Amino acid sequence: MALEQNETPAARSGASRVMAILDALAAADPAVFPDGLSVADVARAVGREKSVVSRQLRSLLETGMVARRDSGRYELSWRLFALAVRAGDQRLTKLAAPLLLRLTETVRERTYLSVLSDGEVLTVLSEGSRRSIEAVNWVGRTIPVHRSSSGMALLMDYEDEHILDMVRRGGSGVSDREARDFLAQVQEARRRGYTVANRIFDPELLGIGAPVRDFTGRVSAAVNISGPAFRIEPHIHAFGGHLLSMVRALQASLGSDVRPYAETGDL
Amino acid sequence: MALEQNETPAARSGASRVMAILDALAAADPAVFPDGLSVADVARAVGREKSVVSRQLRSLLETGMVARRDSGRYELSWRLFALAVRAGDQRLTKLAAPLLLRLTETVRERTYLSVLSDGEVLTVLSEGSRRSIEAVNWVGRTIPVHRSSSGMALLMDYEDEHILDMVRRGGSGVSDREARDFLAQVQEARRRGYTVANRIFDPELLGIGAPVRDFTGRVSAAVNISGPAFRIEPHIHAFGGHLLSMVRALQASLGSDVRPYAETGDL
DNA sequence: GGCAAGTGGTGCAGAAAATGCAACGCCATG
DNA sequence: CATGGCGTTGCATTTTCTGCACCACTTGCC
Incomplete structure (x- = not known):
């Protein structure tokens, strides 16, 4: 179970749209996706337009929630880890x-x-x-x-x-x-x-x-x-x-x- | 340094608004805020209207990223930690x-x-x-x-x-x-x-x-x-x-x- | 008690996003 | 050199968010 359709019923607010993407990145089995997820991967996982996901990921990238690998694929960033450790x-x-x-x-x-x-x-x-x-x-x-x-x-x-x-x-x-x-x-x-x-x-x-x-x-x-x-x-x-x-x-x-x-x- | 005005220049996208709030919650000095942060605290920290923060926090509450203590104050919650172990x-x-x-x-x-x-x-x-x-x-x-x-x-x-x-x-x-x-x-x-x-x-x-x-x-x-x-x-x-x-x-x-x-x- | 200040939250009209489609350039593969 | 998948962007439309005023409630303090 690496990726699945996260059809959250109350998936309308901005925060849960963000969460759906973060969840998809978190749920990805590193054995299947050792190099992070592509835009298309995430789009499939959350069941949304790739254009939407592309823009959202860029936004998340700017804020530091996700990181981009050399390959261009995305993964959760260390910053999230740091946030949790401090808290x-x-x-x-x-x-x-x-x-x-x-x-x-x-x-x-x-x-x-x-x-x-x-x-x-x-x-x-x-x-x-x-x-x-x-x-x-x-x-x-x-x-x-x-x-x-x-x-x-x-x-x-x-x-x-x-x-x-x-x-x-x-x-x-x-x-x-x-x-x-x-x-x-x-x-x-x-x-x-x-x-x-x-x-x-x-x-x-x-x-x-x-x-x-x-x-x-x-x-x-x-x-x-x-x-x-x-x-x-x-x-x-x-x-x-x-x-x-x-x-x-x-x-x-x-x-x-x-x-x-x-x-x-x-x- | 407990709370400070996080006037990020590129603080316009939805994701960065979320991140600003999470940052504020993570950065709060527990000696000063032993019981989490109130809506007003967060609003001051991120420099935004309390009404906006109130709504955003509710949204984050629904997604499980933040939790509410008995006092009504907010703190980071299990969802963030769950993401962090995967980050x-x-x-x-x-x-x-x-x-x-x-x-x-x-x-x-x-x-x-x-x-x-x-x-x-x-x-x-x-x-x-x-x-x-x-x-x-x-x-x-x-x-x-x-x-x-x-x-x-x-x-x-x-x-x-x-x-x-x-x-x-x-x-x-x-x-x-x-x-x-x-x-x-x-x-x-x-x-x-x-x-x-x-x-x-x-x-x-x-x-x-x-x-x-x-x-x-x-x-x-x-x-x-x-x-x-x-x-x-x-x-x-x-x-x-x-x-x-x-x-x-x-x-x-x-x-x-x-x-x-x-x-x-x-x- | 009663005033003041602080708190969390709501309604609403205008402002500012996100959305989805189509299209583009790009890179592989066959 | 066509094909298909990829990431990204332009744009009109839709949806959401924003900020203000305002309310209800609690707290501290004469």
């Missing part, structure tokens, strides 16, 4: 804040939003429950990647070899056994959807984490719940579900329709 | 990402993948000591072609006259001497295989770049390493070698057997 990136913390708060209120434990920074886990946002004891403010601090549920989540998409590399390089005195344990945890998390760090960072702490993917599908951040192991341990599965549905909501507002790994279905 | 060269970004990560881990400096977009250098991917959120994120932004090692790499195959043209056209106040210096750098890079921008973009930054060629031999992207000059300067030759071998691997996976300019042999 998606800026919104991470803003959109995460209310969702994080809601998650905290649900699980009654402290929650965190982190990103990978220089091979370590950097906490950028945190919401606490009144109930929790810890007064430590983690925002702005980093912890080694191998010692948290967020670290596992942030490395989730990396190749196994890479994960071992990063873990070994991250901590100074990381034993081989530790690294392999970490990898095993990540592998299990890939199936389950969320990571669990049971008494790893601290003998009394338990963390549950999940990766946040941006619109390109890359893991750009991680959300985790952390608290006393004795309190969280009985609810790991339930909390994991809450975490996944929170991440799903966050990704939706970030423009990502990528679903978390191994959707469990429960929530 | 540019998906093969390139997908294949480059892991290689870029490995390069970063080897040289321990931030690395970038850029393309030429509308006469400027657009950063598409970045790996390395990752964005600490508040740190400037370059992905999605453009810089003038004459101020980076990537710019040099992207223009490497053009004729000298053409390079001077593009440099002079790119920056508004580019001196003749600057342009000629740039050209000299490019000519040296052609012999060496990789470009070096020593304290050009910033008095303390040093960049090393290399062009990425597609199977036709055309330069379609550039990879560069950038960081503090004092830290990189002693390793220019070694880093250049690493860069070239990374680019070679990338080109191989892109289906290109074109060898980089002036293969140095080392790696």
Whole structure:
């Protein structure tokens, strides 16, 4: 299915005329049209006069929405990509804040939003429950990647070899056994959807984490719940579900329709 | 700089009106507008009647390019992100990402993948000591072609006259001497295989770049390493070698057997 | 309360587009 | 050298958009 008649019923407004063309360019299978689409290709796809399409494409070219290859064929331009990246990136913390708060209120434990920074886990946002004891403010601090549920989540998409590399390089005195344990945890998390760090960072702490993917599908951040192991341990599965549905909501507002790994279905 | 009058001279066609609005929504500083932009905000940003903007936004809303928050304010939406993942060269970004990560881990400096977009250098991917959120994120932004090692790499195959043209056209106040210096750098890079921008973009930054060629031999992207000059300067030759071998691997996976300019042999 | 300012949205006549047809030059292919 | 597909343009007609005035509503502020 490379090209198809996009007979949108309400295809009358100017914006949807533009959209029809952009959609046609986006829907083109790069394997079938490796060099972009010609004016005639687009005209067939949207079911319009080639003269109309020709003029519209020129207009889109001027605005930078589409680009023209050497061959004269058209494709969506990098500028669209840039637009989305800027918009998606800026919104991470803003959109995460209310969702994080809601998650905290649900699980009654402290929650965190982190990103990978220089091979370590950097906490950028945190919401606490009144109930929790810890007064430590983690925002702005980093912890080694191998010692948290967020670290596992942030490395989730990396190749196994890479994960071992990063873990070994991250901590100074990381034993081989530790690294392999970490990898095993990540592998299990890939199936389950969320990571669990049971008494790893601290003998009394338990963390549950999940990766946040941006619109390109890359893991750009991680959300985790952390608290006393004795309190969280009985609810790991339930909390994991809450975490996944929170991440799903966050990704939706970030423009990502990528679903978390191994959707469990429960929530 | 949150909102500004985008008085594009050729802002008459329907498509550019749409683009202006999308630009305004993407460029809005989330710190200033945490909840999206109102109709009036957008109208001010694009310098048009609010009635026009109101109608246009509704149209964009119907197509799914923008979404409306509970507050009634607008933000970019899923349709744009869906288009964006299809924009540019998906093969390139997908294949480059892991290689870029490995390069970063080897040289321990931030690395970038850029393309030429509308006469400027657009950063598409970045790996390395990752964005600490508040740190400037370059992905999605453009810089003038004459101020980076990537710019040099992207223009490497053009004729000298053409390079001077593009440099002079790119920056508004580019001196003749600057342009000629740039050209000299490019000519040296052609012999060496990789470009070096020593304290050009910033008095303390040093960049090393290399062009990425597609199977036709055309330069379609550039990879560069950038960081503090004092830290990189002693390793220019070694880093250049690493860069070239990374680019070679990338080109191989892109289906290109074109060898980089002036293969140095080392790696 | 009540005023003022700001907001999103609508109706309408004139202004400014897009539309579709035909035609042109162009490049391949047979 | 004819053929067919391509991208583009001229032009009269149609359609849409524009900008103004105006309305209804909310917000902040005496």
